[in-house]
Amino acid sequence: MQPHQAFFHEYRMMYRPFINKLNVYLASHQLYSSQWAILRLLISEKSLTLVEISNSLNVEKPTTTRMIQKLIELDYVTTVPGKDKREKKVQLTSFGHDVCKDVQVTIEQFQLDALEGISVEEQIIVSKVLETVRNNLLK
């Protein structure tokens, strides 16, 4: 198999084992990996509109609407008015903040275990490569 074929083959083959195991850990916090992706965004960005979330995650608006609705039901996020009457800014509740901290602790060990045998240098190379490929794909 040629290097470029192997690259995408290995990329794809890691996906289900990764997501399945992640979802097992997240289940103890009533979360799925897609919801966790939003919470992670909100940890670093503090407050975002639905459109900003949609663009960051490369999903359509209705998908984001529904995921936010579930996160509101869980009381992990809340919305506040934005700069005009159309906008809703989404942000973590204080309960949501606490949950995120717990989740991060859980996920931390999971990630370290999954990366056993991979040097930090290699991790950095892979991160950079994957980011470049993502940008190529979005061009």
Place this chain on the structure above:
Amino acid sequence: MQPHQAFFHEYRMMYRPFINKLNVYLASHQLYSSQWAILRLLISEKSLTLVEISNSLNVEKPTTTRMIQKLIELDYVTTVPGKDKREKKVQLTSFGHDVCKDVQVTIEQFQLDALEGISVEEQIIVSKVLETVRNNLLK
């Protein structure tokens, strides 16, 4: 962001742009990426049982049953009796072989474009790392 967090962040962020674009190319052959994963297996393995396919792709048997049913409808694969009356061996039809060749040509350029700026050495490192992580996840 720490290297191990960045690793999984970048891994996940590439997934949707990758699958979405792949599916656009595959659509011209009436295929989805999950079906293409099976066809790819059958190119290299010639003939496989449903259980072997399920294990290779880390999916459950009913999932594989359904995907094979669709591929049979498309006349891309066919089944032949296995070594006992329970087993069904799945293999490509000659039409399926032709389609796979066409798809491979299409995908080839897509992959090369997506890997623009990534050296072959880096591609090989990433493939090896992703394979190792997959094996860690399946432990």
Place this chain on the structure above:
DNA sequence: TATAGTTAGTTAGGTTAAGTAACTATTAAA
């Protein structure tokens, strides 16, 4: 040789995570 357990595959029904189309409400531009 009857029976208990295993394996291959299917069917039925459900969930998550996504999509498109069409809509309302609001704001900006011509």
Place this chain on the structure above:
DNA sequence: TTTAATAGTTACTTAACCTAACTAACTATA
């Protein structure tokens, strides 16, 4: 001031998975 665009929602659909429960066929054993 009419027209465009933007933010978000609702309704409906789909892919890609899952579990539970099933049939048919095979294997080991008492």
